[in-house]
Amino acid sequence: MKIYLSKILTGLFLIFLILTINKGFANDPLIQFNEPVNKINDGPYIFYENDTLTVQWIKKDKVKTKYLTFNNQKFLNRKFDIQLNTEFLKKVDTSSYSQEYKNVEKIIAISDIHGQYELAVKLLQQHNVIDKKNNWIYGSGHVVFLGDIFDRGDKVTELLWLVYKLEYQAKLQNGMVHYLFGNHEEMVLNNDLRYINSKYLETSKKLEVTYDKLYANNTVIGKWLRTKPLAISINDILFTHAGISPEFIDNGLTQKKVNKIFSEDIIDGDMMKVLKDTLLNFIISTNGPLWYRGYYFNNDFSENILNTILNHLNVNHIVIGHTSLPNITTLYSGKVIGIDSSIKNGDYGEIFIYENGQFFRGTSNGNKIKL
Numbered sequence: 001m002k003i004y005l006s007k008i009l010t011g012l013f014l015i016f017l018i019l020t021i022n023k024g025f026a027n028d029p030l031i032q033f034n035e036p037v038n039k040i041n042d043g044p045y046i047f048y049e050n051d052t053l054t055v056q057w058i059k060k061d062k063v064k065t066k067y068l069t070f071n072n073q074k075f076l077n078r079k080f081d082i083q084l085n086t087e088f089l090k091k092v093d094t095s096s097y098s099q100e101y102k103n104v105e106k107i108i109a110i111s112d113i114h115g116q117y118e119l120a121v122k123l124l125q126q127h128n129v130i131d132k133k134n135n136w137i138y139g140s141g142h143v144v145f146l147g148d149i150f151d152r153g154d155k156v157t158e159l160l161w162l163v164y165k166l167e168y169q170a171k172l173q174n175g176m177v178h179y180l181f182g183n184h185e186e187m188v189l190n191n192d193l194r195y196i197n198s199k200y201l202e203t204s205k206k207l208e209v210t211y212d213k214l215y216a217n218n219t220v221i222g223k224w225l226r227t228k229p230l231a232i233s234i235n236d237i238l239f240t241h242a243g244i245s246p247e248f249i250d251n252g253l254t255q256k257k258v259n260k261i262f263s264e265d266i267i268d269g270d271m272m273k274v275l276k277d278t279l280l281n282f283i284i285s286t287n288g289p290l291w292y293r294g295y296y297f298n299n300d301f302s303e304n305i306l307n308t309i310l311n312h313l314n315v316n317h318i319v320i321g322h323t324s325l326p327n328i329t330t331l332y333s334g335k336v337i338g339i340d341s342s343i344k345n346g347d348y349g350e351i352f353i354y355e356n357g358q359f360f361r362g363t364s365n366g367n368k369i370k371l
């Protein structure tokens, strides 16, 4: 009797074991052997022609396409939280290039995000620029995105649409969003793709165009990017991606002039022609405002030279990104403020805050530290 009982128990145990193992396999689908683990989600990329919009996006590796008219944008609002400015798409750009803003009470600037969407959103939320749903709550304040949203990270598209949306929402509250060119914006628009995230190579393969064509002049974001400046000033502060060198002044450039030349002759210019022209070539070269590092790494640079530059530009401070630092850092008695706080690594970052005439570092925990 004892033997039978133990045989029955062993049998029951074996049945239990088989069922458990089978269930285990059922919950661990074979799919993982057949398909890559990370499927791409990206977009939308919106192309326009006459009054028609072609919306393309990638969902779990599959390309989706939808055709819309300018007057029927509900789909974009609903699915992507996008409100397009179609008037802007129809008309020829007539921007003035001179971007000087006075009597602004509060400013926030963030630089070199390089696709790190989550960290940028966290910083903007912690400092009450946007709410939990990423909508503008900064009132009449100005926010400066100081270039280099593109390249390295894999959430560039999300960031571009966020900036696009905030620019629209800010205007409704008398605030402003400024997005300035960095060297990486310039590189991507000129099809220099050395630093793009591999995800975007996949995207361009799936959409059957080179990556720069996703930002060509017939795309919503591409056209919008082409209105963006190299330099702006708010109150007594000049904002530019990398810096203003003595050569910038020697070449007779001003904030207005550099924006005009960049927009009219460089962005869509013939690169061979740009490289041959002394002035055009200077603007996109090592000592131009997109690449300059002389405030940090040039022994010949001095506070006297900086004073001449500040006088020429008629400002008291220059805020720059481009050169990665562990924290927001002041140089030359606070006349230069470097705000690329290495957000690109995705671990930690800071934003620059101007409030009541004072400068602060804003940390990702929401702390404000006086500079």
Ligand code: ZN
Binding pocket: 148, 182, 183, 184, 241, 290, 321, 322, 323
């Ligand atoms: Zn840069």
